[in-house]
Amino acid sequence: MSTLYEKIGGQATIEKVVDAFHNSVMADNNLKSFFAKTDMAKQRAHQIAFFSQLLGGPKQYSGRPMDKTHTGMKLSDQHFEAISNYLSAAMSTSGVSAEDTSAAMAKVSSLKAAILNK
């Protein structure tokens, strides 16, 4: 059975998704300040590895776990929603089908409690 990672086009699609996602986040005045001190090249590599792994691709993520990464950011439901919406839109514009996008977003939603540290 093919994984979601394979279905959407593997690494190449995930790279496109992460680039479109980062462009949207960094153009949003309510979100970009969170990343003021972030090395975005490293962030890009970690996001690509993280999403690949989350969707059943190679286990190559070497960053921190989601709760530790987002500790102290005082994130709200609205922040999570805004980021999720950009991610979902980035998948659509990168050619991921509606069905695969919603399956991927279900996996992202399952991380909500850890990311919000709740």
Ligand code: HEM
């Ligand atoms: C929607 C689900 C989210 C996922 C799947 C996610 C995933 C990640 C990943 C994989 C990293 C890299 C960790 C590392 O390099 O060790 C990261 C870092 C980061 N995330 Fe998220 N994140 C999410 C939501 C959010 C939200 C809502 C915010 C704030 C609005 C946010 C802000 C950040 C920041 C600022 C960093 C970089 C921290 C640093 O510079 O060290 N994330 N995230």
